Amino acid sequence: MARVQAEAIREVLAQAFPDAVELDVLDRTGGGDHFLVTLTTPEFDRLPLIDQHRRVNEALAEPLADGRIHELRIRTKGTA
Secondary structure, three states: OOOOOHHHHHHHHHHHOOOOOEEEEEEOOOOOOEEEEEEEOHHHOOOOHHHHHHHHHHHOHHHHHOOOOOEEEEEEEOOO
């Protein structure tokens, strides 16, 4: 199965969250399928954590569905 690069994930998230003030994607194992996403955006202000994570998962739906991302750890917060 094709692996995905951290930079490709970052680009998808940057398009989905253009107002992000912090966006970092770390390939946790070096294998291209276990990632840690850190995202801070005003879009998340007043959103519960579960909804913040849902939005990240929605943005990455394709590589999650086809298995290119096997594990995804998410750290999110708003700016307020």
